[in-house]
Amino acid sequence: MKLLPTVGIGEIRFGMNPKEVATVFGSDTIWEQWMGGNLNDSLCYPGIIFYFDEHDTYGPLENGKLVQIEANASFPGTLFEAPLSALTRNDVLLHLRSRNLVAKEYPNGSLESPDLRVHWWFNEDGSLNIVRFDNVPALATKTNKRRPTQTDVSEFLCSRQVALTRVTDEAISVQHSELIHRQLPLTR
Numbered sequence: 001m002k003l004l005p006t007v008g009i010g011e012i013r014f015g016m017n018p019k020e021v022a023t024v025f026g027s028d029t030i031w032e033q034w035m036g037g038n039l040n041d042s043l044c045y046p047g048i049i050f051y052f053d054e055h056d057t058y059g060p061l062e063n064g065k066l067v068q069i070e071a072n073a074s075f076p077g078t079l080f081e082a083p084l085s086a087l088t089r090n091d092v093l094l095h096l097r098s099r100n101l102v103a104k105e106y107p108n109g110s111l112e113s114p115d116l117r118v119h120w121w122f123n124e125d126g127s128l129n130i131v132r133f134d135n136v137p138a139l140a141t142k143t144n145k146r147r148p149t150q151t152d153v154s155e156f157l158c159s160r161q162v163a164l165t166r167v168t169d170e171a172i173s174v175q176h177s178e179l180i181h182r183q184l185p186l187t188r
Contacts (some may be wrong), residue, residue, distance in 0.1 A: 003079040005116035005133055006096065009069055010077075012050070013136035018043055018060040021050050032120055034072050034130070047075030070132040087128040 001010035008014050011024050025045050035044055041055040041064075048071040051063030071077060073084045080087070080095045081128040089111065096103040096113055104112040112119045 001075075001077045001134065003069075003071065003077050003084075003131070005113075005118050006135060008066070009071075012066070012069070014066050014069075014157075016066045017062060018050075018052055018064055020061065021066060025050075032072075048077075060183075066135070068132065068134050070130060072130050073128045084128055084131065087131075088119075089120070089122045089126045089128075089172050182188075 003009045006014075008016075009156075012021055020044055025043070025048075028048055029044050031039070032046065035049055039049065040057055040059055041051055041053075043050045043052075043060060048069065050066055051068035051070070053067045054061040054064035072082060073087070075084055077084050080091070082091065089109065092111055093103055096111075101113050101115045104114065106112070108121075110119060110121045119132045119134075120128060121130045123129050128136035174182050
C-alpha cells in the first residue's frame with residue numbers, strides 16, 4: 001500500500017469517515033504496544049493508526065474526518081517507492097533535498113517536512129521507526145493564508161485529547177506516546 005503525503009494511503013483519503021476507512025481495512029481493530037494510549041480518536045490496525053477529528057470516549061464518531069495517519073516500519077506500505085521497513089533517515093533526507101523540500105531536523109534525530117506534512121522518527125541505527133502524515137487545516141503551513149492562533153492550536157490539541165504541557169511563541173510540547181516538539185508560528 002502506497003503512503004501518499006497530503007493525500008492518504010492506498011484507497012484511504014484524508015477527510016474520509018471511520019466507516020469508509022473500515023470498509024477498506026475491516027472492522028477488526030487491534031492495539032499494539034508501539035501505539036501508546038489514549039487512542040479513542042482512532043482506528044488501529046496492525047502497524048497503522050488512523051486518527052479522526054470527531055470522537056467520544058468510545059471511539060471516532062460517524063461524522064469524524066480522517067486527519068492523521070501514523071504507521072510504524074512493520075506496516076507493509078511504501079513511501080518514496082521503498083518499503084517502510086527499508087527506509088532510513090539518510091534515504092528520507094536525500095529524497096527531500098533532491099526535491100528541494102524543507103527538512104527540519106530535531107535534536108532527537110526525527111525529521112519533519114512541513115511541505116509534505118510528514119514527520120519521521122528513527123531508531124538508533126537510523127532505520128525508520130514511525131512515520132506520521134498530517135492533514136490538519138488549522139496547522140497546515142502551506143495552504144493556510146493566516147498564521148495559526150493559540151486558539152487554533154488549543155482546539156486541535158483538545159480534539160486529539162492530548163495533554164498540553166507548554167505553549168510558548170516558539171514551540172508546543174505535546175504528550176502523545178512520546179514528547180513531540182512542533183515548531184509553529186503563533187499569533188497573539
